[in-house]
Amino acid sequence: MSNGFVPVPTKSWAKVVEEGVLTAIVEGCVEGLNPVKAFLSSEHDEEGEAEALIPGLPDDLALLCLAKLSHGYHGVLQAVCKRWHFLIQSPEYERAHLQGGKCGDWLFVLTEEPKEGNWTAYDPEAGKWHVLPPMPGVTADHRHYGFACVGVAKRLLVMGGYYTPFDPPMQPAKYFAVNEVLQFDPFSKRWSKVASMRIPRCSFACAVIGGKVYVAGGCSSSRRSPLSHAEVYDPIENRWEDIAPLPNAREDCVGVALAGLFYVIAGVVENHADQRTVEVYDPSRATWYSLPDVWLFSRQMPCPVTSMQGSMYALDDWDANTIKVYDPQLGEWVNIGPVPGVEVPGQDRRPKGFNFGLIGLRDELYVLGGKVLRWQPANGHWKKFDILRLNTVIACNPSARSVTWRKVNCMGESRGAVLGCAVLEEEPNSQTSSVNAG
Known part of the structure; x- marks a missing residue:
């Protein structure tokens, strides 16, 4: 490219x-x-x-x-x-x-295509996307799934997950998680390994609080039970330490940093029941507590969720792709508005997309990539369809009086389901980050 x-x-x-x-x-x-x-x-x-x-x-x-x-x-x-x-x-x-001492603002995205599995980065100042050097261990024949990624201490960290032959539509019947952690340095534009997590894990929650990376839950292989183990990474010391375990082991969960707390959201627990209760870790007290009926859904797979400027946002892909924000005072989710439908060449209607990425950068929410079903007529009826993989990006300010979406330059060859995205924000006196799990 x-x-x-x-x-x-x-x-x-x-x-x-x-x-x-x-x-x-x-x-x-x-x-x-x-x-x-x-x-x-x-x-x-x-x-x-x-x-x-x-x-x-x-x-x-x-x-x-x-x-x-x-x-x-x-x-x-x-x-x-x-x-x-x-x-x-x-x-x-x-x-x-x-x-x-400034690395600028970065928005990192990994999508299911191209097959080479290269990360792509967006520079909001230049309005341009560019491809990062290949990440070690990823080839055209094998891809990286189930990882978590964050921006912290002016680095992108990619943690855990598993490697499997490239076949996006299929979940591998057997896999084993890894505990390795790779970092991308925006100054040298190189990948390198840092200290590994204490245990292998994939499909786990992860977030950055106070310049440290917290991980919890997940699973270690396709044949193992959910994990309760949790740990924290100090990027300055390059060291992982155990923290108190999750009260309830869970996998397929996501993590969000909100008001200095680590929220572990969605996923399934030991008996494979869906989980609406949110587990919250308070680093200042080194303790967990539970918040019942906070999460939107009772289904296994979480919808895209992120935090930005002290608020938690979700893209409800079961409700017309509506952006929602969590109001902690009301204890409920409030609708902001729908994501615009996708323009599909040759079709008048705008179909609803899925497998989007959602991330906050500065004061805007970005909706990236994803897929739509492109229907085709057959015998006078719309019966046949194929999957259209998107490289489009749109953004809005969710706190504006009237939410208006704007088009951002597309991601080029990177398209389809978003496997992971994260941001690094340049601030003069602090190290900041946002996170979205892969």
């Missing part, structure tokens, strides 16, 4: 300097201007002396300028010339980013 970047027109350096664009970028005060246009140079003359990174500027200042651009622009920077191509991938560029 080409990362969705296209070359932009060159511009004379005399004009750039005259307009003060470089100074403005260094000071971080450019508004309403695409800064990439300021960073175009002539091709490097391989037979002669290397040209400056940016004509008229010392290379160290030019490097600082380039390092201020968010990750969504890196593809077009690499397309400018060979010297920039190698610079963006160099340790010098990594150190310049690291020196600034």
Whole structure:
């Protein structure tokens, strides 16, 4: 994939300097201007002396300028010339980013397609998607399911799950979970292994509270009972520690961080009964307690759920794909509004989608990917259908007086059911994250 970047027109350096664009970028005060246009140079003359990174500027200042651009622009920077191509991938560029201490905003998504299983990242500043390097252990023949993912301490963590031959429609008859944890570093753009969880698990709850990662429940294989074991990860110390176990073991659950508490939602318990009760862990007291009748449904598989700015949101895919928010004072879920139906070429009606991803970034909820059934006429009736995998993305501000959805640039080749999504939000004095389980 080409990362969705296209070359932009060159511009004379005399004009750039005259307009003060470089100074403005260094000071971080450019508004309403695409800064990439300021960073175009002539091709490097391989037979002669290397040209400056940016004509008229010392290379160290030019490097600082380039390092201020968010990750969504890196593809077009690499397309400018060979010297920039190698610079963006160099340790010098990594150190310049690291020196600034800012990694930008990231929205990470993994979908069922393409088969290579690459994660895709969105840069809201640039409005662009780009493909991450392949994650170790994932190939076109085997895929990763049942994992959890979070953004924490300026890293993406992908935890646990199981690996199985690539066959999205079918649940494997036999699988074994892993306890490995992989992290993606946005500064170096590389994957690496960190400390493993204490036990293997998949289909478990996970959330970030106070810069630490909490996991609970799940199962260790297709033939094992649900787990009650819970633990916490400190990314600074790179160490996992046990915490008090879940009061009721459960699998196929999801985790949400809300008001400094770890909510374990949905799933099934030992006797395979559906679970409407929510288990809540309070890290300050190191104790669990139960909240009955909080969850929306009595079915096994949870609908997409996430937290954003102190509120918990769910996409009710049994109720016309309605976005709902939990009101802790009322102890109930309140409707915000439906997700717009999907536009399908050749059909007048907009069918209801499923297998979406739901995640909060800043003050917006993003609905990503998913599938729809595309019906086809047969003998005068709509009897035949095929599955259309989506790469579309829409977003809204759920707290606005009138909720309006906007289209976000599509995910390119990444499409279909969302297996996992997470965000990293850039904030000056804190490490923040959001989570959605795979």
